[in-house]
Amino acid sequence: QVQLVESGGGLVQPGGSLRLSCAVSGFSLDGYSIGWFRQAPGKEREGVSCISGSSGSTYYADSVKGRFTISRDNAKNTVYLQMNSLKPEDTAVYYCATDPTYRYLCSLRMDYWGKGTLVTVSP
Numbered sequence: 001q002v003q004l005v006e007s008g009g010g011l012v013q014p015g016g017s018l019r020l021s022c023a024v025s026g027f028s029l030d031g032y033s034i035g036w037f038r039q040a041p042g043k044e045r046e047g048v049s050c051i052s053g054s055s056g057s058t059y060y061a062d063s064v065k066g067r068f069t070i071s072r073d074n075a076k077n078t079v080y081l082q083m084n085s086l087k088p089e090d091t092a093v094y095y096c097a098t099d100p101t102y103r104y105l106c107s108l109r110m111d112y113w114g115k116g117t118l119v120t121v122s123p
Contacts, residue, residue: 002026002112004096009117012086016121020081022096022114029053029098030074035106036081038092038119048094049081050106059105063089086121093118 008020020036035050049070050059058070069082079096094117099110 004098004112004114006094006096006114006117009094009119011120011122013123014087014121016086017082017084018086018119020083020094020096020117020119022079022081024077024079024096024098027077027098027100027112028074029072029077029079031103032098032100033102033104033106034072034079034096034098035110036070036079037095037097037108038090039095039116040089040092043092045095045108047106047108051079052104054103083119086119088121091119091121 003025005023012018032053036048037045038048039045048061048064049068051070051072067085072079095114097110097113
């Protein structure tokens with residue numbers, strides 16, 4: 001059974017940093033893409049960042065470029081999202097997702113999702 005468990009969310013002041021982790025079990029991440037998504041209150045879920053399984057290339061939403069960094073540790077079967085210079089508009093539930101049919105990019109259509117971790121950016 002594939003499980004994704006996010007951790008690292010919390011309350012942080014604007015300008016602060018958080019590091020999210022997503023631990024995957026029941027499925028080897030090696031060679032497959034994994035991404036971070038978020039859903040703010042009253043808004044649709046959106047892609048934040050993705051790391052390709054085939055090349056290790058990384059992709060970021062324009063709103064987080066230069067502030068967020070995605071990385072993966074295949075040995076630990078874990079993906080991370082380092083979030084710096086956080087803004088109130090980054091407040092959302094953050095999800096990680098993966099899928100054995102995705103080696104290059106990420107998608108909201110990925111099959112396996114975690115339950116999310118809440119990030120709140122507020123003074």
